[in-house]
Amino acid sequence: MAGPLQLKELKNGREIIIAPSLLSADILNMERHIGELKGEADWLHVDIMDGHFVPNLSYGPALVSALRKRYPQVFLDVHIMVEPAEDFLDMFLSAGATLLTVHLEAAKHIHRVLQKIKDSGVMAGVSINPGTAAEPLLPVLHMADLVLVMSVNPGYGGQSFIAETIDKVRWLSKVRSERGWGYLIEMDGGVGPKNVAEIAAAGCDAVVAGSAVFGQPEPSEVIKEMRRSVQRG
Numbered sequence: 001m002a003g004p005l006q007l008k009e010l011k012n013g014r015e016i017i018i019a020p021s022l023l024s025a026d027i028l029n030m031e032r033h034i035g036e037l038k039g040e041a042d043w044l045h046v047d048i049m050d051g052h053f054v055p056n057l058s059y060g061p062a063l064v065s066a067l068r069k070r071y072p073q074v075f076l077d078v079h080i081m082v083e084p085a086e087d088f089l090d091m092f093l094s095a096g097a098t099l100l101t102v103h104l105e106a107a108k109h110i111h112r113v114l115q116k117i118k119d120s121g122v123m124a125g126v127s128i129n130p131g132t133a134a135e136p137l138l139p140v141l142h143m144a145d146l147v148l149v150m151s152v153n154p155g156y157g158g159q160s161f162i163a164e165t166i167d168k169v170r171w172l173s174k175v176r177s178e179r180g181w182g183y184l185i186e187m188d189g190g191v192g193p194k195n196v197a198e199i200a201a202a203g204c205d206a207v208v209a210g211s212a213v214f215g216q217p218e219p220s221e222v223i224k225e226m227r228r229s230v231q232r233g
């Protein structure tokens, strides 16, 4: 059972947490693709899509269970784009997610959803689409382990980064320091070596990168390049 983790414990001294999205890995060669990361990734990001909240279908809890069985120690960052979120919690909580992130827009009772995730011993994340303002998150920020700011409209990998979403990262970072809250800020969609430094400088702790990592011949080198880019600032 995970206790209440603070920001610095989750980040564990790293400048940026990099979470490759398996959405861009070849489904028939997923194990090989994970091997190609050569231990450079911090987390594995798993995108669950329902063909209803988002216009695409991807995986279900069976993939999360299989990943947990094959990689007992890996941090599984599970992003569920499903509506209503309430109907899908139990299956993902028991599948082995380390962190379960639900969309504010897809939950009828976001406070109850986050509380249920936390009560089960899994870290609780809350996400917002590019068209949703960050301010409505205020009543639940104190209880979130992570806030996922979508920088593309959810549903597909390989889309272009929506630059205006960075302002929400700045706001979340400011509110966090003013109130002394401990959530991590993660950005998802269109992130790669070219924009990761700006995203990190805005206050982001974690980034998801799908096509930028798995679309390349040397995925582990892309991750290293992203880290170097953040270090350079």
Ligand SMILES: O=C(CO)[C@H](O)[C@H](O)COP(=O)(O)O
Pocket: 021, 023, 024, 045, 047, 079, 081, 152, 153, 154, 155, 156, 157, 158, 159, 188, 189, 190, 191, 208, 209, 210, 211, 212
């Ligand atoms: O949640 C997602 C899409 O809904 C994915 O995590 C995201 O799009 C990652 O892919 P890419 O880095 O190629 O944009």
Ligand SMILES: [Co+2]
Pocket: 021, 045, 046, 047, 079, 188, 208
């Ligand atoms: Co995602």
